Amino acid sequence: MAEIDFERRLERLFADAPEFPDAQAFAEGIERRLDRGWTARRWFIGAAGLTGGVVGASQLVVSNLMQQVQSAEQSARVLSQGLSRVTPSTDMVSALSGGYGVWIAVGLAVLAMGFVLSRVIEEI
């Protein structure tokens, strides 16, 4: 019983820790380190998003999507020729057949990158 009493007393003594005079500064130091870590993390996420966007956009432009678009253009041309026999040609089909599709895709990718960038700036 005396043993348990002594152990409890020891636990109380360990728990009874007087506050250091620099306790406030210590806490502020940790807050600062947390803030730094948070900012670095947001930069990292933003940079990763931006890099991903750039890579995605460049892939979109460089990849064989170009060829696919060209073949789609040919299909569209055939379609427009077919349609022209039935109805007057539309602006939309002619826009696609003129290679604007690629530029629309690039524009959308740039918009997406802009969105990512604005989010990062907002977070910071």
Added chain:
Amino acid sequence: MPGANHSSFASQHDVELCGHAAAGERRAFGELVRRHGSGVRHLLRRMGAQAAEADDVAQDAFLAAFERIAEFRGEGTFAGWVKRIAARQYLRRLQREKRLSAYAQESGEEEAHDGDTDGRIDLDEGLKALSPAERLCVSMCYGAGLSHGEAAEALNLPLGTVKSHVKRGLEKLRTRLAPTDGVALEGRRGNG
């Protein structure tokens, strides 16, 4: 606004602050550090760390606690939880710097201090009379709240060795912390 946050956090319970911290509120965690920072730093010093090293480890422990705050379920106290993290981090540091094995192999035969023959002395003085291994084991079990088994695992020592370190450490502390008049101590214990 930040001032308002600080004052509102100051009135909140640890568990509530942990909830805020888990949601990414760093000021709430700062309040927890303000409350328990000294306790953690004292524990590390009592385990044998120098002041600067204790502060370093305490900082790392709090940062680790923030990262893992979602794991804290409020079953024990926040102070106990973060002290266990700090104790383990300190041991890892000792291990990394190859100091742990030297600590653990200390036989504890040397009596580091003569103690205070006038009677009661404080815990910090009492701990100085213990060998590094005894000091580590006693602090981990009674300061950080680890079981003997957990301490043995953390120290990479057999359970029996840890138990004997603790036993010897307690015996030394008992003679130093207790008043020389045993009857008086018994009377005080009897009164709670």
